[in-house]
Amino acid sequence: MLRALALACLLALTPATVLAQTAPNPGADDFDWEVGLWDTHVEVRGPLDADAPWTVFGGTSDVRPLSQGRANTVDLSLANAAGARVEGVALRLFNPRSGQWSINFASMNDGMLTAPIYGGFTDGRGEFYGQDTIDGRVVMVRFVISDVTANSARFVQSWSADGGQSWIDNWVATDTRRTANSGGVH
Secondary structure, eight states: OHHHHHHHHHHHSOHHHHHHHHSOOTTTTTTGGGOEEEEEEEEEOOTTOTTSOOEEEEEEEEEEEEGGGTEEEEEEEEEOTTOOEEEEEEEEEEETTTTEEEEEEEETTTOOBOOOEEEEEETTEEEEEEEEEETTEEEEEEEEEESOOSSEEEEEEEEESSTTSSOEEEEEEEEEEOOTTOOOOO
């Protein structure tokens, strides 16, 4: 019985599976720099409204690796001066076949998981694209990660209602790595 189980497990490891497990995966380490606790400063406004006022939030992002770095979670907790809160969890997954990441976000305000966005990093800049709906209309969403250093990074989310010809930013975040003696906003 044990021998048959071992043979079944061996047969389940197809050459593609073995290759994916043993071959280097360029891009699989794209988010390694971000693991840890960050102070997060965010300016946010309604999507697709270039005239909407910005609201400022502060808080933390706690990034934790999963599956030897081929996935990670971001636990986001923000508040503004008026006491409004933004809380959510992002799950980022690396696909070794495509060399791309998917970013999946769930808001704790409504418990809903957004449609994933897909992309990766080139020359230290991450670009991720997808589709979402706003007021029943399908629109494009872009998420750009830039200015990445060991201790800081910038994240900008933008929306497009014209197929990507123009973009309106609605989320601009600057993260600064939390150190042992930094306080930050909780």
